[in-house]
Amino acid sequence: QKEVEQNSGPLSVPEGAIASLNCTYSDRGSQSFFWYRQYSGKSPELIMFIYSNGDKEDGRFTAQLNKASQYVSLLIRDSQPSDSATYLCAVKRTGTASKLTFGTGTRLQVTL
Amino acid sequence: NAGVTQTPKFRILKIGQSMTLQCAQDMNHNYMYWYRQDPGMGLKLIYYSVGAGITDKGEVPNGYNVSRSTTEDFPLRLELAAPSQTSVYFCASSYTGETDTQYFGPGTRLTVL
Numbered sequence: 001q002k003e004v005e006q007n008s009g010p011l012s013v014p015e016g017a018i019a020s021l022n023c024t025y026s027d028r029g030s031q032s033f034f035w036y037r038q039y040s041g042k043s044p045e046l047i048m049f050i051y052s053n054g055d056k057e058d059g060r061f062t063a064q065l066n067k068a069s070q071y072v073s074l075l076i077r078d079s080q081p082s083d084s085a086t087y088l089c090a091v092k093r094t095g096t097a098s099k100l101t102f103g104t105g106t107r108l109q110v111t112l
Numbered sequence: 113n114a115g116v117t118q119t120p121k122f123r124i125l126k127i128g129q130s131m132t133l134q135c136a137q138d139m140n141h142n143y144m145y146w147y148r149q150d151p152g153m154g155l156k157l158i159y160y161s162v163g164a165g166i167t168d169k170g171e172v173p174n175g176y177n178v179s180r181s182t183t184e185d186f187p188l189r190l191e192l193a194a195p196s197q198t199s200v201y202f203c204a205s206s207y208t209g210e211t212d213t214q215y216f217g218p219g220t221r222l223t224v225l
Contacts, residue, residue, distance in 0.1 A: 032212060043202055043216040088154060092212055100214060102154035
């Protein structure tokens with residue numbers, strides 16, 4: 001079992017729709033969860049982080065965390081073509097000197 | 113602030129050659145990291161450093177070496193390049209503390225032929 005799993009996609013959604021990106025992790029000791037966006041040929045950039053169970057909203061983005069189910073998701077409302085990118089889920093385990101374990105990413109395509 | 117900078121942007125090496133990938137940050141971050149990303153894959157941690165003079169191995173350290181003589185710089189050395197080291201290399205840095213947000217450099221695309 002991979003430490004951090006994501007569906008590679010592509011996930012295709014029409015413009016204006018809600019995109020739902022999912023991530024599961026295997027280590028129950030994980031404490032912090034991050035979503036990075038990576039455009040083709042570019043470096044990852046942080047969208048959101050979440051530590052506590054529940055939802056965290058920032059503009060059009062909502063991160064959801066369920067530690068009991070070892071599941072974290074990212075919702076993108078009112079999806080725009082500029083949201084088309086690969087979304088990387090990353091997990092930090094307790095006592096790991098801020099080291100992150102990344103999933104392989106989900107490619108999102110927002111269609112006109 | 114320039115953030116995290118990396119040089120070179122592109123490089124082609126022949127098998128057996130050596131090179132150093134440069135990374136610098138001007139955010140006074142104490143933690144720095146080197147990752148590699150193969151096509152269609154996530155990021156794999158090569159080495160990391162929690163401060164000047166302190167480095168440790170990540171997930172895929174074989175074939176690489178690092179040093180951290182200053183807070184700002186964290187070079188990655190490839191000795192005896194192999195085709196398996198063809199990849200995109202990203203350097204990142206972060207504060208310690210609550211958010212642990214990592215900031216990435218623009219990357220170096222390395223091809224070993």
